[in-house]
Amino acid sequence: MGAFCSVIPDLDVIGFRFGIRYGDFWGHRGFTHSLLFAALVASAAMFVGFRRVLPDLGRFPMWLYFFLATASHGLLDAMTDGGLGVAFFVPFDNHRYFLPWTPIRVSPIGVGRFFTDRGLAVLQSELLWIWLPTALLALSVWLMRRRAAPST
Numbered sequence: 494m495g496a497f498c499s500v501i502p503d504l505d506v507i508g509f510r511f512g513i514r515y516g517d518f519w520g521h522r523g524f525t526h527s528l529l530f531a532a533l534v535a536s537a538a539m540f541v542g543f544r545r546v547l548p549d550l551g552r553f554p555m556w557l558y559f560f561l562a563t564a565s566h567g568l569l570d571a572m573t574d575g576g577l578g579v580a581f582f583v584p585f586d587n588h589r590y591f592l593p594w595t596p597i598r599v600s601p602i603g604v605g606r607f608f609t610d611r612g613l614a615v616l617q618s619e620l621l622w623i624w625l626p627t628a629l630l631a632l633s634v635w636l637m638r639r640r641a642a643p644s645t
């Protein structure tokens with residue numbers, strides 16, 4: 494569900510087919526990349542999939558997890574080197590933002606354009622700046638949990 498939440502914001506590319514321009518409210522990196530949308534998706538995820546609380550996990554931590562999973566998409570988009578920025582604060586502020594640090598190569602829109610030299614450069618960039626740190630974080634958490642687990 495968290496992985497699903499993290500990719501939902503890019504459903505906004507469907508708008509290109511209906512004439513919605515990139516910089517519009519419903520445009521790419523617009524409302525679906527906002528913090529309000531992340532809150533709505535997190536609430537929907539809780540409503541649809543987790544009406545009952547999981548053992549040892551409260552409702553708010555679960556909601557926060559889905560919120561952060563969804564919001565992480567916009568945060569990573571704001572670290573890319575192209576396109577328009579991310580409308581984090583829509584509908585209150587339609588300004589598009591980038592983070593001060595943009596090391597990630599922007600991905601081309603459309604599968605066909607992805608299988609090119611530029612697509613390979615994007616993959617290399619994402620491996621370095623997203624997947625490697627994520628793998629190191631996951632490994633660290635796994636090692637800490639393993640160390641903290643009672644020995645048998």
Ligand SMILES: [Zn+2]
Nearest residue numbers: 502503566570
């Ligand atoms: Zn996006």
